[in-house]
Amino acid sequence: MGIPLWLSIGVLLRGRTDETGAWFVIGDPLVAFGCLTALLWRRRFPLAVAMTVVIASTASALASGAAFLALVSISTRRRPVEIGVVALALVTASQFAGGFYPVQSSPGLLWYQLALPALIAGIAVAMGMAIGGRRVEVRSLRDRAESAEREQTARAAQARALERNRIAREMHDVLAHRISLVAMQAGVLDHRSDLTAEESRVLVRGIADGSHQALEELRDVLGVLRADPGRPEPPQPALDRVPELIAEARTSGLDVTLTGTVAGTPSDAVGRTCYRIVQEGLTNAAKHAPGAHVHITLEGTAGANISVSVHNSPTTTATSRPPTSGFGLLGLTERISLAGGELSHHRTPDNGYVLTAQLPWPNPTHEKRVCVDTERERVRVVVIVDDDRLVRMALRLVIDAEPDLTVVAEAADGDDAITVVDEQRPDVVLMDVRMPGRDGLSATRELLTRPAPPRVLMLTTFDSDDLVLGALHAGALGFVLKDTPPARILDAVRTVTDGNSVLSPAAAARVIAAATSPQSSYARDSSREAARKQLSALTERELETARAVADGLGNPEIAERLYISVATVKAHVGNLFAKLGVDNRVQIALLVRDAEE
Structure with a gap:
């Protein structure tokens, strides 16, 4: 576009040897080259580059093409104020171009001198808006494709998980029956010392058959339940492996101490749960409090409870807050609940964090009944x-x-x-x-x-x-x-x-x-009142943001719904964390759900 204009002016100036002719041959191309070079930074500094190129085009006919491209580029951003400023500058600059090349023109063509630059500016704006809209559409399609792919992957993983859960439930039903039968028959042998040889043989045969069948069924389904069938499962951790876990944490840079006394050896299930509690506590300390001192306490005796405590001091280094999901503690809570225990976790007054758990530790029960109270005379x-x-x-x-x-x-x-x-x-x-x-x-x-x-x-x-x-x-x-x-x-x-x-x-x-549980009427009413009390401290806009978070929207989607900027959404979410005392968006969603039930 700039080259035809430059050549046409050259024809009109043919034969001129004064300063105007020299500028046309040397200065005009140099300014145009500078404008084209400036366009390389148009994505980083879009408005500044566009204004510079448009203003510089006043002194260079050859740079008019660069000015047109600058207006197209700024229009792709689809911001009316920026587009209007640059377009007005382009039309205005075209009126001052005559000062450099005094070409004779008819006074009656003034409207033409204004209409033509305005038409060119309009074409540039239309092209830029179209290109910008296409980019947005392509980006949206790409995001949708990626989202669909992620969703498909998640659905496949969910389908596998559901099938594994179904198999696990079937295995539980079958194996639990067989193992309980084995336990009952073994208990009879332990309880009755006066059985006949035939009765003992039947019980022992039943124990052997039940154990064999249970083992065969385990072998059939164990490979399906493994996360990586190609690799053997490592041994399940137990309480005696906690020192190894602490040693690994120290190797990674954590300052960890272990105190307490555990009198005896708990069952495998209790020991494994204790190991997972310590593991989760160390993981959270390494993620959220790098450089802090971590103190672990293990205490318990058979017949009572075993307590586990993981306490970390405040972090000693300033780090950016890592993303949190809360799923580790949710899974740990489920594990401890299944074991019949209780879990507690909260911040300490010195801004540290403590994770504590209480697990039941029953005595081994292999007692026999050797006599009957004389009071039991009535036959039931x-x-x-x-x-x-x-x-x-x-x-x-x-x-x-x-x-x-x-x-x-x-x-x-x-x-x-x-x-x-x-x-x-x-x-x-x-x-x-x-x-x-x-x-x-x-x-x-x-x-x-x-x-x-x-x-x-x-x-x-x-x-x-x-x-x-x-x-x-x-x-x-x-x-x-x-x-x-x-x-x-x-x-x-x-x-x-x-x-x-x-x-x-x-x-x-x-x-x-x-x-x-939350499903009981008493607990549901208490939970609703507590959640509503917490949410009452929010402003109307913060409450709208919390509801959008509960709907599963990300920051851009919330900004679009509430007609605010993404930065404002981030500020509102930060206020929600502070006012509600939560650590992640999942907890915000749970509070909103409880309040609106």
Whole structure:
């Protein structure tokens, strides 16, 4: 565009040898070259470069093309104020160009001298806006494609996780039954020393067969559940490997000390949970408090609790705040809850952080019942209901050995149980939950409609929330697991027969957890009021930002929804962290959810 204009002016100035001709030949091209060079920085300094080039084009006809390109470039940003300033400068500069090249023109063509530059500026703006819109569209399409790809990857991972969970649940159902049966049969052998050789052989054979079947089923599904089937799983950590974990942390630069006394060796599950607590505490300290001193305390005795504490002092170095997800502590809370323990984590007054956990550490239970109190003179009549013949046999061997207990009948499902109870009128029914046909819950509800109904003690492999609460709602007075030691099963039978309730420790923990969970009405009301009280300290705009965060929007999407800048959104989110006392966006979303339930 600049070259034809420059050549046409050269034709009009042909034969001139004064300063104007010299500027046309030397100065004009040099200014144009400078403008083209300046355009290399148009992306870094768009407005400054555009204004410089447009103003410089006043002294150079050859630079008019560079000015046109500068206006196109600034228009791609699609900012009306910037575009208007540069376009006006271009039209104005075109009017002063005649001072350098005094070419004769008719006075009646003044409108033409204004309209033509304005038309050229309009074309440049239209081209820039079109290019900018196309770039936005392409960027949007690229983001959508990347988002779709990430979503597809996430869905595939979720599908794998769901299938693994399904397999894990199936494995739990099958293996838990077999292992509880093995535990029950072994308990009978330990409890009864007067069994005949045939009875002992049947129990030992059942233990061997059950163990073999459980191992085969484990081998079938273990490879599916592994995250990396091509690599062998490392040994599961235990409490005795905590010193190794601390040594690794010291190697990475953490200042860690370990104190406390653990009298004895806890079970593998308890030891593994303690190891994970220490591991999570050290990971958080290394991420959020580099250079801080970390003090770990382990204390506990069998028969009581084992406590784990990880306390880090304030960080000694100023670092940028790393992104937090909160998922590590969420997973740890779930792990500790399953173990029947409690987890607490909070900041200390000196701006440090402490992570503490309490885990139950029961005594090993291999006790035998060697005598019976003389007070137990009344014989309690028992009916056993279970679909597994070996379970019924093991329970009969245990119960019939007691002088105050006797088994009068057995049943293999809920319908048979109702018939047998109507015939025998027992004092207590040992009822399995899951059976073919009518299950134990339905049979219990039916039995309790009878006049003078028997007491019902649920004896099952599983202790899930729905089964425990379902059994209690059905009217059962007790809930005991099949792997409970025989002596405790006998105590449970006597307790239920006398009209008192009994729950295994695991079942009791689940009942308490269900009563205090967010799904219970009391806890839900308390949580709602606490969340609303916290959110009441926010301004209207901060509350709108919190709701947008709860909807899963990122900062750009929140800015678009609220018609504010991304920087303002970041400021609001920072205020939310400070006012609500939270560490990440997930906790903001949970507060909003609790307040609006």
